[in-house]
Amino acid sequence: MSETFLMEWVMIWLFDLDNTLHNASLAIFPEISANMNAFLSVYMKKNGDVRLSTEAANQLRIEYWKRFGATLLGISKVLDQRARDFLEAAHRFYDLKSLLSAERGLPVLFRKLPGRKVLLTNSAYRYSADILKLLGVHQFFEKHIAIESMRVFGKFEPKPSGKFFRKLLAMLKVRPEDCVLVEDNIHILKKAKAMGMKTVLVTRYLDRGRFSQHSYPYPSGKRQAGRPAFIDLKMTSVRRLTHYLERFC
Incomplete structure (x- = not known):
């Protein structure tokens, strides 16, 4: 990939955390x-x-x-x-590190991935900050937006709220078409696509058997076998993002 291409990269990556960057279903x-x-x-x-x-x-x-x-x-x-x-x-844990399960190589991915990076999580700030540090990727995000900050006119409006997404775009001073949302939740991705964003579905940690009885049941009720029209790219691992950069130009 040419240096000119990377230097001209203007997209903003919006990353989910749980079950996107690590396996939250397993123990957390x-x-x-x-x-x-x-x-x-x-x-x-x-x-x-x-x-x-x-x-x-x-x-x-x-x-x-x-x-x-x-x-x-x-x-x-x-x-x-x-x-x-x-x-x-x-989000109170005795030993969070012992519960964490994730792929190796995430710091390498974020170091190679061009563009601005923002974390968007419906989890608590302190917990998500601890996870980012344990993963070794906290330094790559220019903003870390947790659920405490997802308020519009004083009311909680977490993902997939359109009100929150509009507020986010205004805050970042970007157009929706300049954003790539990387998520495991298809309902959130569907809303983002309807607003004009590009979308990446990460499937590595979507195990409905473990999901269904825990904090965030798999939102569709069943796994998606194909790629819905509102998903631009479907992948098992975020580490493959750098292989598909041309799709987001």
Whole structure:
């Protein structure tokens, strides 16, 4: 690939984190699910009960995810003053490093990948910052936007909110067609494509058997065998991005 081509690169990479850059389904999501359930069992008790049962809390967590797109949104609507407490409790780990599973070579990828890079995650800031450092890639991102910052007019608007995406584009001072969103969530990618962005679906960590009972159930209900029209590129590993740069010119 020519040096001139790389120097003229103007695209902005928007990277998801969980199940895109690392395998969150393996151990981290189950831990987050358990933390969420523990929080809900205490703060969502009903009819004078001491606490919700683990099963009831788990059902409520999944209900919020399906209804609002993120459990946090359900919490913010019902217990707005507890939303930050919920985020902190959900992402509390005894030993995060021991739970992390990811491909080798990510720092090499980001070093070679031309263009600006922004992290967009529906997870908490402190947790996602810790993951980036453990992966050895934190220094490559010019911005790190976690769910705490995904507010529009004071309300949480996480991915795939069109309101958030419009705010993001204005903040970055870019056109949607100059952005490439790299994600594992097809609903988020579909929204981004409708707004004019280019889209990359990463499938390496999409294991529905592990997903379904944890924090973020696989959004489509089943794995996609082909490549939907709103996906520009489908790949098993983000490490292959540098092989397809010409597609995003």
